[in-house]
Amino acid sequence: MASRRGVLVGGLAAGALVVGYALRPRRYALPLPPGRDEVAFDAWIKLADDGVVTVAVPQVEMGQGVTTLIPQIIAYEMGADWRRVAVEPAPPSPLYANVPLASRWAELTMPAMPDALLGDDAALVRRWAQDHTFTVTADGTALAAYEGPARAAAAMARALLCMAAAERWDVDWRECDAKDGFVVHKGKRLPFGSLARAAAALDPPRSPPLRDAPPAERPGVPMAYPRLDLPAKVDGSLVFAGDVRLPGMVYASIRHGPIGESALADYDKTAANGVRGLITLVRNRGWIAAVASTWWAADQALTRIDAGFTSTDRADSATIDQAMETAMQTGTATRLAERGDPDAFLTGRLPLQLRYEVQPALHASIETASATARFKDGHLELWIGTQAPQAAREIAARALGIDVAAVTLYPMPLGGSFDRRLENDHAGEVALIARACQRPVQLTWSRKQEHIVGHPRPPVAAVLGANVDATGRLGGLRARIVAPATAREFGRRLLHADSPRAAIDAVAGVADPMMIEGAMPPYAIDHLAIDHVPVRLPLPTGRMRGNAHGYTAFFVESFLDELAHRAGREPLAYRMAMLGHDPRLADCLQRVAVLSGWGGGADNSGQGIACHLIGSAESGGRIALVASARRDADGVTVDRLSAVADIGRIVNLDIARQQIEGGLIFGLGLALGCSTGYEGGLPVTGRLASLNLPVLADCPAIDVNFITSSAAPADPGALGVAAVAPAVANALFSATGLRLRQLPLLSEDV
């Protein structure tokens, strides 16, 4: 996509100074020092005398399988025995800087830098990410960021082990190999454990050789790397942040004020008298917490107190809708991407213009925000699951007025997140509560609090317009997308510690390229223009799985489908005709037609098709999807989803399949529910039951096929999310003749 960063942010300031700064060398201490029986290889691997290989995983496990993927890469490269591989979540450290994400989020991380200095490998980005201990888990960057370093560390470990064995055998170490936890040479073998100390004492070769091929799994072979985290998940022994139990620990619940500028008003604390187990109340400007011997007692106390808040600028659907409408009608647009000559071909009213709308949507992860804290002698220990651990440390440190170095963070797994846990409000809250009650405390938000503070995916409105010639050929396409500058707003909260209101105000009126990602169609269309109209809303909004692709794919693929039908063209052929330049996406479409028994989507078949590309033509991920759906008494029933994805080389096939399946289900939730209105600063849907989330009984039959490829790996996590809403909408058009142009799809009826 043609980026207009330079236009948006102005020229470079003080470039030479910045480059000089980038060249200063740094060394960092190992974040996970080896135990008495272990030796460490780089920041990634520890090898124990008994042969157990422990892998440091610097990304949070939230279901996406990263605690298997990174160890798999290391086990493969090192020649380790998968049954003897252990995992240790790594605390935030500059050694694990997520450089590709810092680069991808350059608009947020380094807004004053010109593109030329910000490639994935640019030293400047690396230095920024290291200096900010930027190890954020997001946007499917784990492989891009960590496969290389993890492989290099494993190759070094293997080389050292081979050298140690070769010394004993008196052979050339280059003739040795490592396999299943042994170094092997012509029938001889020595277990890793017996070589650990000798290997660690050697100097590694300058560039240890990598195995010939990177790790890759192909369909049809037995699963060699089952997930490492499942045994502990299936017996309840995996400890989430809310499962931590410390000596003397107590439990806290919390009530936040309505969404807006809220301050705690007076309340009657005697109302909580008689709640057995209540220990104390802790108040802050925007919230009140109760601490008790069980979470339930704490929550009961808060219910009885029913504290009031004074607030202004409350989030309200009427105000939000009005702001969206005004922005659509009269708001100033910034052109963020274009192709061809839009000024000549795409001005004024176009022959066909259609409007799409997306309601705010909640993440609804089943785990609510939870954190455990112990504050003693000026030092805070924090047990928390978070996608942005350094930000969590900083929030807690700021809340207590202590140095960030005085906050030790223990990374915990997440019970789903879907980008909700990129934000860490509860880290500061639990720190303050722990200090106030002078003992270890565990804070858990109630479901309703999760919905109040859970900055939703933003509302979005778009008008797509097209120029079509007499034969129905699509000559040009223009999109005017109205949305808050959510990514920038999130960036202010994450990186500048802005309050939700301050973040909204800081980015008001600024166009946001991350809000239109995926709007540039993958098709060969001569003239294209994508405009963003940033709108200020009285509602903080945030990142969510799929992000912009979760609505832009809906706009583009619904619109394309409608164009095809209006031109009397079969929807698959209509798309294929514009994909001559992208054989990989065309291949996905052709294969999904076979997989699904695509019948052309003709009247009443109930089949709908969609495809989408996330990322660049070279390294992006692709999906084509056919949905079978119908209207019935319950609303919408989706009977079948058939998907073909091309995500390049696949490290772990079943995890990739989980990601596509899960993405389709998550996207189905967004297509049919997850939305909420707001009244008086509160979400109308305080319960999960009112979100129309899919359950097993609603789950369509799902077939997922992958195209075998050696192209660069692309993340599968968002592909299903993006494709499912348009495929289902197009299927419902086929089934009913009605075009649904809103998400959730039946919101027009409500």
Added chain:
Amino acid sequence: MPRLTVNDRAIEIDLDPVTPLLWGLRDAANLTGTKYGCGVGDCGACMVLIDGEARRSCLVSLAECEGRAVTTIEGLSRDRSHPVQQAMVAEQAIQCGFCTPGIVIAAAGLLARNANPSDAQIKAAIPNLCRCGVYPRLLRVVQQASRAMRGNAAAGATPVTTIPSEGTPR
């Protein structure tokens, strides 16, 4: 003080008897495998077996559990050997794992009363919310566990799972 049996051990829980079982398990007995997701019966993450029946522990008070036998995920088997646990791992029907204990309990409760459930019966018996989206694998999980429990397949051993060939509907 409510007295009940939890995972085959008789215990007393020194809490207000109106406290939901969920919090007695989590905050008094430290059985944290039973999860809080909503507190009002919407999500199913807190399911436990009460006298063999899968129930949402957020909706049952400690007083109501007086004299009853509760089985939590920790007590379902000593070594993850319950056929539902085995099948969940073998099919990798787990992602973040937060809803997993509730789903395992729901499936175990179903199979305890119906060793050979139909697909419709499985769907009706597992109302749990899973946001990661493991649903496409759950029918296979319960069918596999059902076969194991009926002796048609070896239980206990780590099953060999094969990644299906392309074009093979799962």
